[in-house]
Amino acid sequence: MSTTIKTISTEQTIPLRSMVLRPGLPESTCHLEGDQADTTQHFGLFKDEKILAIVSRMQSSYLTPNDWQIRAMAVHPDHRREGLGREILQFVLEQGKEARTEIIWCNAREVAVPFYRSLGFQKVGDVFTVPGIGPHYKMVFASSDTFHLYEI
Numbered sequence: 001m002s003t004t005i006k007t008i009s010t011e012q013t014i015p016l017r018s019m020v021l022r023p024g025l026p027e028s029t030c031h032l033e034g035d036q037a038d039t040t041q042h043f044g045l046f047k048d049e050k051i052l053a054i055v056s057r058m059q060s061s062y063l064t065p066n067d068w069q070i071r072a073m074a075v076h077p078d079h080r081r082e083g084l085g086r087e088i089l090q091f092v093l094e095q096g097k098e099a100r101t102e103i104i105w106c107n108a109r110e111v112a113v114p115f116y117r118s119l120g121f122q123k124v125g126d127v128f129t130v131p132g133i134g135p136h137y138k139m140v141f142a143s144s145d146t147f148h149l150y151e152i
């Protein structure tokens, strides 16, 4: 069965956010600052009308005001390593290319570093801890030219 990627509402992200990213925590912890901003977009990857992967992108400055931050990236636990995470994030990276976004960045959980690296993100800086969640690395996706220009 083929997959479709669609824009979804914040509310539609909540079930997967809750199950994957905030297990056992109240639903209120699944809402992120910026969720409702005009410049934010949430995407869902659908298979058989079920959402199996989600990702949100928010305008958030890394080096320039138009940079995008990737947030709340999650794939249903029964469908890991099927390429769904790559498919939905690649979709956002393509949009970024079309929008000429210079930098797309994220705070990656340590366990997700190989995933982001496989899509061309690079680790920047030292490990840091997000309270209640664990070790993270800032990771940045940019053209090699941009890396050269800004010497990240």
Ligand SMILES: CC(C)(COP(=O)(O)OP(=O)(O)OC[C@H]1O[C@@H](n2cnc3c(N)ncnc32)[C@H](O)[C@@H]1OP(=O)(O)O)[C@@H](O)C(=O)NCCC(=O)NCCS
Pocket (backbone or CB within 6 Å): 020, 021, 072, 073, 074, 075, 076, 079, 080, 081, 082, 083, 084, 085, 086, 087, 107, 108, 109, 111, 112, 114, 115, 116, 118
């Ligand atoms: C991280 C996550 C989004 C990856 O999604 P996924 O659909 O399983 O990943 P994909 O199948 O698209 O993997 C693409 C590539 O990423 C890398 N990768 C993905 N998961 C990996 C893992 N657990 N260990 C090592 N490499 C991994 C591989 O290179 C993989 O390619 P391959 O399968 O051909 O070897 C998913 O595991 C997840 O939801 N994890 C829990 C939530 C989370 O940590 N989100 C990120 C928050 S920052």
